[in-house]
Amino acid sequence: MIDLRNLLRAHTGPLTRELLREPGHFGLGQLPIAVRPDATTSMVCGYCSTGCGLKIHLRDGEAVNLSPNTDYPVNLGMACPKGWEALSVLDAPDRATTPLLRNKQGQLSPVSWQQALGEFAPKFKTIQATHGPESVAFISTGQMVTEEMAFLGALSKFGMGMLHGDGNTRQCMATAVVAYKQAFGFDAPPYTYADFEASDVLVFIGANPCLAHPIMWERVMRNPHSPEIIVVDPRMTETAMNATLHLPAYPKSDQTLFYGIGNLLIENGWINNEYIAAHTSGFAEYAEFVKAFPLERVVQETGLSARQIERFAEAIHNGQRVSFWWTMGVNQSHQGVRTAQAIIDLALMTGNIGRPGTGANSITGQCNAMGSRLFSNTTNLLGGHDFGNQQHREKVAGVLGIQPRVIPDQPSWAYHEIMEGVLRGQIKGLWIICTNTAHSWINQNMARDILDRLDFLVVQDMYHTTETAQLADLVLPAAGWGEKDGTFINSERRIGVVKKVRKAPGLALSDFNIFRLIASAWGCGEMFAKWESPEAVFQILKELSRDMPCDITGIDDYAMLDRCGGVQWPWPERTDQSPVDAPVNTPLQERRLFADGRFYHADERAKFIVEAPRPLKERPSAAYPLLLLTGRGSASQWHTQTRTSKSAVLRKLYPEHAFVELNPLDARALGIRQNDQVSIASQRGEMRAAAFLTHNVQPGQVFVPMHYVGTNCLTDAVFDPYSKQPAYKACAVRVLPVGQMPGMSTTQLEPATEAPSNTSC
Numbered sequence: 025m026i027d028l029r030n031l032l033r034a035h036t037g038p039l040t041r042e043l044l045r046e047p048g049h050f051g052l053g054q055l056p057i058a059v060r061p062d063a064t065t066s067m068v069c070g071y072c073s074t075g076c077g078l079k080i081h082l083r084d085g086e087a088v089n090l091s092p093n094t095d096y097p098v099n100l101g102m103a104c105p106k107g108w109e110a111l112s113v114l115d116a117p118d119r120a121t122t123p124l125l126r127n128k129q130g131q132l133s134p135v136s137w138q139q140a141l142g143e144f145a146p147k148f149k150t151i152q153a154t155h156g157p158e159s160v161a162f163i164s165t166g167q168m169v170t171e172e173m174a175f176l177g178a179l180s181k182f183g184m185g186m187l188h189g190d191g192n193t194r195q196c197m198a199t200a201v202v203a204y205k206q207a208f209g210f211d212a213p214p215y216t217y218a219d220f221e222a223s224d225v226l227v228f229i230g231a232n233p234c235l236a237h238p239i240m241w242e243r244v245m246r247n248p249h250s251p252e253i254i255v256v257d258p259r260m261t262e263t264a265m266n267a268t269l270h271l272p273a274y275p276k277s278d279q280t281l282f283y284g285i286g287n288l289l290i291e292n293g294w295i296n297n298e299y300i301a302a303h304t305s306g307f308a309e310y311a312e313f314v315k316a317f318p319l320e321r322v323v324q325e326t327g328l329s330a331r332q333i334e335r336f337a338e339a340i341h342n343g344q345r346v347s348f349w350w351t352m353g354v355n356q357s358h359q360g361v362r363t364a365q366a367i368i369d370l371a372l373m374t375g376n377i378g379r380p381g382t383g384a385n386s387i388t389g390q391c392n393a394m395g396s397r398l399f400s401n402t403t404n405l406l407g408g409h410d411f412g413n414q415q416h417r418e419k420v421a422g423v424l425g426i427q428p429r430v431i432p433d434q435p436s437w438a439y440h441e442i443m444e445g446v447l448r449g450q451i452k453g454l455w456i457i458c459t460n461t462a463h464s465w466i467n468q469n470m471a472r473d474i475l476d477r478l479d480f481l482v483v484q485d486m487y488h489t490t491e492t493a494q495l496a497d498l499v500l501p502a503a504g505w506g507e508k509d510g511t512f513i514n515s516e517r518r519i520g521v522v523k524k525v526r527k528a529p530g531l532a533l534s535d536f537n538i539f540r541l542i543a544s545a546w547g548c549g550e551m552f553a554k555w556e557s558p559e560a561v562f563q564i565l566k567e568l569s570r571d572m573p574c575d576i577t578g579i580d581d582y583a584m585l586d587r588c589g590g591v592q593w594p595w596p597e598r599t600d601q602s603p604v605d606a607p608v609n610t611p612l613q614e615r616r617l618f619a620d621g622r623f624y625h626a627d628e629r630a631k632f633i634v635e636a637p638r639p640l641k642e643r644p645s646a647a648y649p650l651l652l653l654t655g656r657g658s659a660s661q662w663h664t665q666t667r668t669s670k671s672a673v674l675r676k677l678y679p680e681h682a683f684v685e686l687n688p689l690d691a692r693a694l695g696i697r698q699n700d701q702v703s704i705a706s707q708r709g710e711m712r713a714a715a716f717l718t719h720n721v722q723p724g725q726v727f728v729p730m731h732y733v734g735t736n737c738l739t740d741a742v743f744d745p746y747s748k749q750p751a752y753k754a755c756a757v758r759v760l761p762v763g764q765m766p767g768m769s770t771t772q773l774e775p776a777t778e779a780p781s782n783t784s785c
Contacts, residue, residue, distance in 0.1 A: 068520035070505030071106045073388035074239045075514025080525050087525035097589045104238045105660040109671040116670035120488040120501035121530025141545040147480045151453040161188040161442050165458035166390030169510020171558040172535040177401020182430045183548035192459040193396040194439040196389030198747035199355035203364035209624030210573040214617040215383040216516045220244045222381030225252045225343030230353015234262040236656045260720040273326040275754045279637045282366035284322030287314040294341035296375030303621040306632035313634045345381030361746040365633045378618035394513035403435045407568035411435045423567045438748035452479040462491035463664040466750040468736040503528035510558040520590040641742045648756035657729025682713040682732040687723045701762040709737030
């Protein structure tokens with residue numbers, strides 16, 4: 025029997041000052057947190073990757089309100105609706121406040137932490153003893169603080185002997201990671217948000233910052249140069265409505281478009297030969313390859329006019345400071361990596377990188393996706409190291425004081441490979457932390473079936489009502505943003521501080537302290553004796569980053585991050601050998617990478633990388649004549665709405681029930697009127713939604729926001745071969761008025777031509 029009181033005394037540090045109402049049962053909800061004398065404190069927001077600074081207003085040391093931080097270099101006094109409501113969602117009535125264990129009647133019932141840990145460790149150990157150490161895996165998140173991600177990754181792989189664990193950043197950023205690694209030699213977004221204001225040409229590809237990253241769009245609106253704004257997107261998005269040129273290319277034809285633009289730039293001599301010769305490799309092969317993409321082919325495959333394509337090339341040529349920005353419209357694709365690299369190629373060949381207002385710039389999704397990319401210990405070894413590199417394993421082992429043999433010599437399976445491993449019976453136990461797989465994973469009906477096959481499913485979350493928590497055998501109640509300490513790393517590589525300004529409700533604990541308890545229950549607590557607090561772990565992560573491209577050894581502590589308005593990596597420690605002009609930390613710093621033209625490959629050159637475009641796996645047909653597009657539908661909702669739906673204010677800013685955008689021409693052919701209830705079906709499932717007729721979508725295409733639970737009943741489990749990221753954005757569907765027989769639709773609507781020659785499932 026685990027003595028939880030002793031575990032807590034030994035392994036939770038400051039927590040022991042707040043606990044223990046009765047033997048075997050403890051809670052934090054009834055006891056006040058320490059009173060802080062200051063009336064306000066600052067921290068970064070916990071939603072998207074923008075990483076806005078918020079000023080938290082305190083009463084008796086506890087947060088009662090917030091406002092945007094006017095001094096923070098990211099948002100400069102602005103906040104989106106989600107940021108303004110960040111505190112309110114902590115008070116939701118469905119917070120997970122106690123561990124829940126599924127009983128013999130199949131119901132989740134409250135248990136103590138002692139009982140929960142008494143189930144967790146023995147069940148997973150039994151599975152490993154029976155089926156091997158690789159039979160247990162974890163799926164984590166880009167929403168936890170970096171220190172918690174690192175703790176989870178080290179605990180699971182070094183302490184518990186797991187090989188496989190991935191994060192939900194696989195769903196949003198894996199493509200950009202691989203594209204940067206292959207092109208630059210390291211996962212290194214080169215930009216700073218000041219580039220939004222310094223460009224004279226901004227190109228947005230599959231990105232809608234006006235809605236998805238509104239504070240970034242505010243930075244665009246501050247641009248004093250009357251910039252050309254070019255948007256490549258099948259839909260007339262909010263960003264496209266503000267563009268000087270909208271290019272509604274056929275879905276997933278953008279790789280062809282960028283190769284065609286590259287060919288036009290070369291033919292016209294609109295390239296920077298000096299930069300290419302000094303700082304890149306592979307250009308001759310690239311130039312030969314793109315000859316196969318003359319204007320006529322690009323017109324045919326994208327559906328754009330010749331003049332639109334030529335004007336795009338001319339804008340790039342005429343611009344002095346051209347920046348290229350992409351997000352999920354590129355990343356969530358069957359060929360996302362090569363498309364991202366086709367964008368990078370354009371920046372390299374025109375010398376638009378390393379200077380103010382330039383860059384091939386991937387906008388990250390989640391608040392700490394960058395922290396996950398560098399420090400979660402999933403597909404990368406801690407600190408951006410390589411599991412397959414013996415020297416890297418020895419370095420990490422030395423920093424952590426462990427034996428190199430406990431570090432796996434191969435990376436984890438990706439998210440979909442873990443799910444497939446469950447389907448094949450290779451993985452029997454799964455630990456899901458701070459993500460909602462049963463809502464967000466592609467082809468949701470199959471995803472739920474897969475989760476049902478597990479011998480033991482543990483879900484660790486803020487809320488007990490998520491679709492995934494409702495499938496769990498054990499639910500562990502976790503604290504959320506604002507209820508714990510740590511750091512986030514935003515899209516521009518800026519490390520910012522998160523603080524505990526509220527106490528978690530009931531028996532909920534920070535993920536950090538849950539991991540400490542599990543380490544002790546597992547019997548590997550001594551391995552993490554130095555992991556006493558998030559800030560202690562931050563010091564460990566600093567040392568792990570030493571001499572890596574993401575080196576942050578020059579950051580002293582959390583106080584320095586607070587004082588400087590965050591610090592962008594890299595920030596190495598200054599030494600006696602540092603150049604006399606080496607930078608010194610100052611507030612409001614804005615730094616970009618590759619100003620010296622030196623990249624992270626051994627030859628210090630960036631690589632041109634090309635590959636023939638591949639067709640969509642699932643094209644429209646007679647049975648499913650429309651092409652489904654998905655994406656963000658509102659600035660007021662976030663992903664699966666797990667948190668944002670708890671806010672009454674945010675709910676009022678967004679339709680409660682699902683809707684589908686449908687072109688009026690298609691609606692007329694199907695007999696559908698505005699606001700009619702319709703059925704949307706693919707080969708995998710069906711959902712109901714209200715019809716919203718709009719010319720924002722092209723004929724033959726429909727759009728459904730990703731926030732609704734039914735959307736991923738439709739999406740197809742197709743993955744990029746390099747990043748293994750799901751292709752959420754395009755699959756074939758049919759749309760019918762509710763009550764109409766499916767067979768009737770095929771005579772009413774011809775399938776779209778191939779690129780011009782809260783409802784449950």
